[in-house]
Amino acid sequence: MANYHEEEVLGKAYDAALMRRLVGYARPYFLYLLLGLVMLLGITGTSLVRPYLLKVAIDDNIIGTGSAVYEFPDRQTIPAYVNDDYVIEVEGKVYVRSALLKRADKGLTENLPRVTIMNVQKTPVVIEGIVLTHDLTLSTSPSGEISAKDTKGNEYAATVMDKSVMQQYKEYDSKRIRDIAILILITGLVGFLLTYYEIMLLNWVGQNIVYNMRRQIFSHVMNHDMSYLDRNPVGRLVTRVTNDTDTLIEMYTSVLVNLFKDVFMVVGIIIVMLKLDYRLALVSYMLLPLIFVATMLFRKYAMDAYRKIRVALARINATLAENISGMKIIHLFSVEGRMHDEFDKINSVYYKSGLRETMVYAIFRPTMEFIFSMSLTLMIWYGSKGVMSGIVQIGVFYAFINYVRQFFNPINEMAEKYNILQAAMASSERIFQLLDKKPEIINADSCTHVEKIIGKIEFKNVWFAYVDEEWVLRDVSFTIEPGQMVAFVGATGAGKTSIINLMSRYYDIQKGSILIDGIDIRKIPLEELRRNISTVFQDVFLFTGDIKTNIRLNNDKISDEDVRRVSTYVNADNFISRLPGGYDAKVTERGSTLSAGQRQLLAFARALAFDPSVLVLDEATANIDTETEALIQDALPKLMKGRTTIVIAHRLSTIQHADRIIVLHKGKIRESGTHQELLAQKGIYHGLYQLQYKESFIEAEAKREASQEGSFAVLDEKS
Amino acid sequence: MRHYAFLKGFLKKNLWRYALGVVFLILVDACEVIVPRILGPITDGLANGTMDYKGLMRYVWLLTAVGAFAMVNRFLWRWFVNRTSRKADYHMRKMLFDKFMSLSERYYTQNKTGDLMAHATNDIRAVRESLGSGTVLTFDSLFLTIATTIMLFISVPTKLALLGLVPFPMIAVAVFFFGKVINKRFKEVQESFSELTDSAQESFSGIRVIKGFAQEELETDNFMKSAKKNFDKNVALMKVDAVFDPMINMFATLAFVIAIWKGGSMVANGEITLGSFVMFYSYLGSLVWPMIGMGWVINIIQRGMASAARLNKIFMEVPDIKDAPDSVGHFEFKGSIRIEDLTFSYEPDGTRPVIKHLSADVKAGQVLAIVGRLGSGKSSLASVLTRLYNPPEGTVFIDGVDINKIPVSTLRKQIGCVPQESFLFSTTIRDNIAFSDHDLSDAEVERYAKIAHIYDDIIEFPAKFGTMVGERGVTLSGGQKQRVAIARALIHRPRIVILDDCLSAVDTQTEESILTALGEELKGHTSIIISHRISTIKHADEIIVLDDGDVIERGRHDELVELGGTYADMYSRQLLEEELAAL
DSSP: OOOTTSOOOOOOSOOHHHHHHHHHHHGGGHHHHHHHHHHHHHHHHHHHHHHHHHHHIIIIIISOTTSOEEEESOGGGSOTTSOGGGOEEETTEEEEEGGGSOGGGGGGGTTSOEEEEEEETTEEEEEESOOOOSOEEEEEOTTSOEEEEETTSOEEEEEEOOHHHHHHHHHHHHHHHHHHHHHHHHHHHHHHHHHHHHHHHHHHHHHHHHHHHHHHHHHHHHTSOHHHHHHSOHHHHHHIIIIIHHHHHHIIIIIITHHHHHHHHHHHHHHHHHHHOHHHHHHHGGGHHHHHHHHHHHHHHHHHHHHHHHHHHHHHHHHHHHHHHTHHHHHHTTOHHHHHHHHHHHHHHHHHHHHHHHHHHHHHHHHHHHHHHHHHHHHHHHHHHHHHTTSSOHHHHHHHHHHHHHHHHHHHHHHHHHHHHHHHHHHHHHHHHHHHSOOSSOOOSSOOOOSSOOOOEEEEEEEEESSTTOEEEEEEEEEEOTTOEEEEEOOTTSSHHHHHHHHTTSSOOSEEEEEETTEEGGGSOHHHHHHHEEEEOSSOOOOSEEHHHHHHTTOTTSOHHHHHHHHHHTTOHHHHHHSTTGGGOEEOGGGTTSOHHHHHHHHHHHHHHTOOSEEEEEOOOTTOOHHHHHHHHHHHHHHHTTSEEEEEOSSGGGGTTOSEEEEEETTEEEEEEOHHHHHHHTSHHHHHHHHHHSOOHHHHHHHHHHHHHOSOTHHHHHO | OGGGGGGHHHHHHHHHHHHHHHHHHHHHHHHHHHHHHHHHHHHHHHHHTOOOHHHHHHHHHHHHHHHHHHHHHHHHHIIIIIHHHHHHHHHHHHHHHHHHHHSOHHHHHHSOHHHHHHIIIIIHHHHHHHHTHHHHHHHHHHHHHHHHHHHHHHHSOHHHHHHHHTHHHHHHHHHHHHHHHHHHHHHHHHHHHHHHHHHHHHHHHTHHHHHHTTOHHHHHHHHHHHHHHHHHHHHHHHHHHHHHHHHHHHHHHHHHHHIIIIIHHHHHTTSSOHHHHHHHHHHHHHHHHHHHHHHHHHHHHHHHHHHHHHHHHHHHOOOSSOOOTTOOOOOOOOOOEEEEEEEEOSSTTOOSOSEEEEEEEEOTTOEEEEEEOTTSSHHHHHHHHTTSSOOOTTSEEETTEEGGGSOHHHHHHTEEEEOSSOOOOSSBHHHHHTTTOTTSOHHHHHHHHHHTTOHHHHHHSTTGGGOBOOGGGTTSOHHHHHHHHHHHHHTTOOSEEEEESTTTTSOHHHHHHHHHHHHHHHTTSEEEEEESOHHHHTTOSEEEEEETTEEEEEEOHHHHHHHTSHHHHHHHHHHHHHHHHTO
């Protein structure tokens, strides 16, 4: 579920402090990220090499004008490693192309005459000198000399050769072209594998970081103060640990490392282009300032539009959700017309900001495309002139067409990364806000370890307020001896629930002290304190899962045997065994399929399984059928045996045998004593007792309402 | 297409915009297809040395012109198509909102807010995308594929063209199948994500139990199992998702390898010119995108159809509360209510009635009180009187007219109802009080705030009546909310007032003074007061005690106390409670 009501916080797209913290989370994966970076270099290499290989193929082999052919004096002067098949012999002269010679032997050709071998009007000829054009005509002079003439009137001496010799010469080209094709295929494959593993690696890292982050946030919430949890709606906390972290995955995978990909690509292309031909390269870059300006303008307008859209959308969703929830009121007051107009206003704002974004993109994208095609045209114009004057090889020219195209891709992807970054900043800000709010109820530096609490509880002049000075407990003092059963009674808001909240240290008191076995509870490790005090709330919270895990929770130390034993002891085994699946029966939707009494029995089993020294019963007996009621009444004494028991009584009949009954009224202890003593006093307790014995349906109602208030009865004490 | 029935009107009006957009899109594609046909001759001219400066300039200008023309058309198609999809988005949302308002209470008890929100956000987006990107991708990839293929055959020998085309159908098929697998795994990721959300939700809701048993660490481990599952599902998705782009690149590379190997050799052997090779190579390059597009299109349209079907279902929903064809016209209420043997059930088949055989006659200006425990049917009577639910024909009459025959707005405008849960809207206090009519004067608003005893609270807020009440009125206390709701219901001076247990969160003293003030204000109004507090209803002309839908006692306060039954019992208990509270 998305959180429609969440305020859209759209801060800066980049915040150095937030970014530093985010990068900090990536530190354990530094080596993986480094590996990813190395792979990125490889990927950049493979995508840069293809246009270059194509250039080589075109210049050297496809059209052949780029490869020099030399006339060697005789076969002996040709290095031995040159394959005889590729040596051409025409009318006693031998020709070898320089591509066949090893680099060290290139010097051999320095003083040799250079020739061009090509088909002129389908006749294979050897032309003396360097010819860059294919548009030649052959003519035979009266003396029988054959010459080739180009369109500009240059004339070159030529020798006609046999078609088979030409074929033999071309065979080398075919082989080279095949080799290059295979090479391209291999780089393609390498690129494929590198890209795949790079994406996988980065994602794995991103997922890991977020996984760790989720643990940190979840555990932070788990260990936070109750008062903090009261203040923050569950939905908001859930969003932090799920949606907000999810936003970060993309930041870690697409932005953090891949930003380098674009940089590598751009830098790589610039280097290759400059190396191939710096003049052409410079001409290609001429329109870069335009791109820079266009991108800056786009960023300004697009971000503005994006922000407006997000705000409008958040408003639309909030309004929709509110109106759906409050539809009854809209109907009751017959204001559909006005609500329609109001929604239309918001919807129009969204539409208009959407149009604005459409406009920004409709202008930006075509403009970028145009700048790109103009860069290409400029390069074609300048490159063509270069080819025409023989300065630029045609393969280089064609490679540039491809490089210019590649050059523009990373630039286009920038906007998208910007959006991701912006969302990540907003999310991380909310996450860090949560993490920076440290719990106040924590273990003291010097703790007294108590494995097993004996069960003496003392409140000494305790003053407590949930908010400021709105005292819920005023100067409350009492002592409960180990093994005693003490009941608290009083009206709603008297402070009963607060007392049990304080005992488990869900909140810290403002004045006075609470001692357990003579030790201030602030000196007892929270975990040990709470493990020894089990509370059975009137509204039993069940987790989705099965019966078994609801009894032992996540504690594997409690075996199936134990679960069965405690269940039998508290009379729960009977109904559990009848459930389909028994102890493995599924509990769904907070146990809605179980009756209130059954849930109560489960809670008893749960409490017993953990064998606490102090048992707290927030007793609720509403809505329980008589049969289960009897089971509960039977189980209670068994449960209390050998433990200090504190009962918050909603029904006075169950506490008549308590060792002591404490009557709370408006945060103060007003009466204290046994049932008989208190009745004799004819005070508050006496009044309450009278009230309870007037069994009317109103009581049932009050109880039902009480049970609906849930276990967080704290809330009504506060209000 | 029948799923898009609800958009018929919109499409009829706007189809030409989409069509025009597609025309401009095709012009852009045409420009793209032309470029290699310009590069080819340039390359040939350069390779053969036949190019002269004049010829070059002609090509350069041609390229510039094509680039400029493409730019204009690129702008135009975006403007027409994307603008229209935005419009569709606006239109659908407006329609849906109106539809939501026309649906009655029953619909909202059957459908969760979250689901309805999902329709309004995700489904509308999916339909918008299927209309926008769906249209564009379909025509774009179709036209580009056809045009490029034709150009390919024109530019190079048939055999070479055929050979170059071999990898392309594979791309479309791969995109389609990978798209399917990706969609499936993506769904699994989403499922594991909602599992994660549920897990966190549950842990945070049950945190008291977890803390109580010192289970924080173990619960964290438990939550991390869900997190791990989400992690695994994400990695599983990536395994296919990550292969997608590189795979398409690989297919494209395959096409290029064929181009270089075969095409290159043919140039070397003089069978084709270098220009033809360049065209061949470029056309193969420009076939990659439409193949990806074709694979996508199917997924986008499938998603759009599923969403459209869901939306259509809502639009087909027939509201059960609406003005009857034979309803009377608007009339001013005098305010008498007659209920004749009303039996009412929320179930369509009439089982499990919540009100059984209730009859009552309330004369204009009288006060009728209903008491009874939770679930006794008290509030259902309020729902029926305001026609949030329709009562059976001939059971409820206002001024002698069957309530089902009274136009809904006539009825509701003359009944002021303060429902049990005081829902406020997240706007100012003033607008919440003047909810029925924002044009009400400040003086009116203040007067009714005083009557509802909320005035003093309001002027203590820094922003006074301009105070924002927050989502659902969270910044106000329960009692304050109830009092604002009372002012809201009374301000439009309804003939009939229904107070449904609306003072439960107010302390007895305040309640007393509100009631006194209300008594003055309500003089002459017909009122129905539903309560479980006797003090609220003592002075009613008639009191009906409901239990489980049955009338068990009825009469005036004194009569009922004398009767010594349930009512009397309730009364004595409440007196006792008051005594205790006063201690």
